[in-house]
Amino acid sequence: MASGGANTSLPERRVADDQPSIEVINHPSPTPYKARLAQLLDPGFGSVFTDHMVSISWSEGLGWHDAILGPRTSLSLDPATAALHYGQSIFEGMKAFRQKDGGAALFRPFDNARRFNSSADRLAMPGLPETLFVEAVRKLVERDRDWFPDAPAGALYIRPFMFASEPFLGVRPARAYTFLVIASPVGSYFSSRSSAISLWVSENHTRAAPGGTGAAKCCGNYAASLLPQRNAIERGYDQVVFLDAVENRWIEELGGMNLFFAFKDGSVITPPLSGTILPGITRDTVITLLRDQGLHVQEQRYSMEQWADDAATGLLTETFACGTAASITAVGKVASSNRTFTIGDGKPGPVSSILRQLVTSVQFGVSPDRHGWLVPV
Ligand SMILES: Cc1ncc(COP(=O)(O)O)c(C=O)c1O
Numbered sequence: 001m002a003s004g005g006a007n008t009s010l011p012e013r014r015v016a017d018d019q020p021s022i023e024v025i026n027h028p029s030p031t032p033y034k035a036r037l038a039q040l041l042d043p044g045f046g047s048v049f050t051d052h053m054v055s056i057s058w059s060e061g062l063g064w065h066d067a068i069l070g071p072r073t074s075l076s077l078d079p080a081t082a083a084l085h086y087g088q089s090i091f092e093g094m095k096a097f098r099q100k101d102g103g104a105a106l107f108r109p110f111d112n113a114r115r116f117n118s119s120a121d122r123l124a125m126p127g128l129p130e131t132l133f134v135e136a137v138r139k140l141v142e143r144d145r146d147w148f149p150d151a152p153a154g155a156l157y158i159r160p161f162m163f164a165s166e167p168f169l170g171v172r173p174a175r176a177y178t179f180l181v182i183a184s185p186v187g188s189y190f191s192s193r194s195s196a197i198s199l200w201v202s203e204n205h206t207r208a209a210p211g212g213t214g215a216a217k218c219c220g221n222y223a224a225s226l227l228p229q230r231n232a233i234e235r236g237y238d239q240v241v242f243l244d245a246v247e248n249r250w251i252e253e254l255g256g257m258n259l260f261f262a263f264k265d266g267s268v269i270t271p272p273l274s275g276t277i278l279p280g281i282t283r284d285t286v287i288t289l290l291r292d293q294g295l296h297v298q299e300q301r302y303s304m305e306q307w308a309d310d311a312a313t314g315l316l317t318e319t320f321a322c323g324t325a326a327s328i329t330a331v332g333k334v335a336s337s338n339r340t341f342t343i344g345d346g347k348p349g350p351v352s353s354i355l356r357q358l359v360t361s362v363q364f365g366v367s368p369d370r371h372g373w374l375v376p377v
Contacts, residue, residue: 015056015063015064015065015067015129015132021067022054022056022067022068022069022135022136022139023067023068023069024068024069024070024139024143025068025069025070025071026071027051027052027070027071027072028071030051031051036146036147039185040147040148040149040150040185041149042151042187043149043151043154043184043185043186043187044186044187044188045157045184045186045187045188045189045325046157046184046186047184048184048185049072049182049183049184050072050140050144050147050156050182050183050184050185051071051072051143051144051147052069052070052071052072052140052143052144052183053069053070053071053072053073053140053180053181053182053183054067054068054069054136054137054139054140054179054180054181055067055068055070055178055179055180056068056128056132056136056178056179056180057165057176057177057178057179058126058176058177058178058179059175059176059177060175060176063126064126064128064129064132064179067132067136069136069139069140069143072182077165078167079167080167080168080169081163081164081165081166081167082164082165082166082167082168082174083163083164083165083174085169086164086171087218087219087220087223088123088124088125088163088164088173088174089123089161089162089163089164089218089219089220090116090119090120090123090125090161090162090163090216090217090218090219091159091160091161091162091217091219092112092115092116092158092159092160092161092217093112093157093158093159093217093323093324093325094106094107094108094109094112094137094157094158094160094281094324095107095155095156095157095158095186095324095363096137096141096148096155096156096158096183096377097155097156097363097364097365098148098154098155098364099364099365099374099376100364100365100366101365103376103377104141104142104145104148104156104376104377105363105365105374105375105376105377106134106137106138106141106158106374106375106377107281107324107362107363107373107374108281108285108373109133109134109137109138109375110130110134110375111281111284112133112137112160112281113128113130113133113134114130115217115279115281116128116133116160116162116217117130118215118216119216119217119218120162122213122215122216122218123213123216123218124173125162125164125173125174125177126177128162128179133160134375136160136179136181137158137160137181138375138377140158140181140182140183141156141158141183141377142377144156144183145377147183147185148185149185149186149187151187151188153187153188153327153360154185154186154187155185155186155363156183156184156185156186157183157184157185157186157324157325158181158182158183158184159181159182159183159184160179160180160181161179161180161181162177162178162179162180163177163178164176164177165177165178186325188326189325189326189329195330195347195348196329196330196331196332196333196343196346196347196348197238197239197321197329197330197331197332198236198237198238198239198331198332198333198334198335199232199237199238199239199240199241199254199331199333199334199335200231200232200235200237200239200240200241200335200336201240201241201243201304201334201335201336202228202231202232202240202241202242202243203243203248203336203337205224205227205228205242206242206243206244206245206248207221207224207225207228207242207245207252207253207255207276208221208242208245208252208276208277209245209246209276210245210246210274210275210276211275212245212275212276214252214275214276214277214278215273215275215276215277215278215279216278217278221278222255222256225240225242225255225256228240228242228255229255235335237333237335239254239255239256239257239321240254240255241253241254241259241334242254242255243304244276245276249303249304249305250271250301250302250303250304251271251301251302251303251304251307252271252276252277253271253277253278253280254321256323256325257280257282257321257322257323257325257326257329258270258271258277258278258280258282258283258321258322258323259271259319259320259321259322259331260283260286260318260319260320260321260322261302261307261310261316261318261319262316262317262318262319262320262349262351262352263310263315263316263317264314264315264316264317265315266295266296267295267296267297267298268290268295268296268297268298268351269297269298269299269300269302270283270286270287270297270298270299271299271300271301271302272299272300272301273299280322280323281324282322282323282324282327282328282359283322285322285359285373286322286328286355286359287299288371289355289358289359290351290355292370304336307319307334308334308339308341311334311341311342311343312341316343317343317344317349317351318330318331318343318344318348318349318350318351318352319331319334319343320348320351320352320355322355327356327359327360328352328355328356328359329352330343330347330348330349330352330353331343332346332347332348333346362374
């Protein structure tokens with residue numbers, strides 16, 4: 001379905017920028033009711049998938065074409081497919097939530113569409129019209145609406161992604177791309193029973209350098225984070241903290257979440273968007289909600305030494321991580337090669353707990369959506 005760029009066996013159907021038209025092909029044998037329920041009982045994170053997917057092709061000259069919502073199926077790829085060799089591959093992570101009224105809604109999907117296009121731009125890939133991106137996601141959720149898990153914080157995690165599908169060897173931007181959207185019913189991201197996570201600070205591996213791809217959601221960033229993440233897990237920690245690549249001193253982010261620091265005086269700090277961290281949509285949501293509460297939030301650099309000192313003196317009362325997958329997650333313990341410290345009493349504090357509650361109640365349509373973040377499916 002999505003091999004080698006343009007489909008040459010059928011006449012291509014071009015997609016007009018202003019009129020997203022996605023052809024629907026129903027699954028001939030969707031997962032039977034009982035098997036689906038069994039998979040939805042305890043889906044965990046990222047290993048159960050719905051029946052359908054969206055596929056849209058791009059090629060030079062034709063632009064976007066052959067937009068199809070059809071059965072989720074394996075891809076057949078030429079061994080020279082450019083993404084496999086040069087890593088021209090980007091993705092997004094977003095969620096659809098069941099609403100109080102029984103419907104479903106996407107949370108800030110146009111922000112994902114914009115970030116997707118800025119990742120595409122950084123990797124010399126074509127942008128996708130925002131309306132087409134959101135319509136592809138919306139249609140998939142609508143089609144697979146029976147796949148929402150019943151778990152209290154359960155949601156449909158949606159993974160739009162694009163890779164260079166032209167088969168060739170040579171270092172240049174590809175001339176054909178495939179955009180796909182798949183969906184996965186999810187429960188909790190962290191399997192650990194503890195309610196606050198522990199972090200290991202990576203001192204000899206960095207995630208992104210100035211001028212690099214740190215602000216793009218490209219696959220290579222994640223590949224580079226896997227060894228330090230594995231080192232953290234092997235030492236018994238949940239996640240790795242990356243420091244800046246120039247001074248090895250300023251806190252950047254985790255492998256898949258942004259960080260916030262809350263202080264005794266009511267102020268909050270989060271690292272600035274200087275091009276080396278991902279501009280998280282949850283990060284922006286948190287900043288907005290904190291400012292709504294009248295709190296002073298500063299986007300400024302915060303050093304490793306200061307973090308340890310402020311935790312020791314009690315000036316720092318909370319640290320929390322945030323992202324689509326795990327929402328707001330408190331940090332209880334931090335360690336590096338030469339120090340270990342606890343944040344507050346090592347348990348989730350009031351700021352992260354209230355924020356988690358505020359974010360999820362907007363997402364599930366329980367409290368009013370004052371910022372227009374929800375898009376009904
Ligand atoms: C490296 C990184 N930082 C931060 C985030 C949080 O971003 P968001 O809140 O948009 O999920 C993610 C998750 O996508 C990520 O992969």
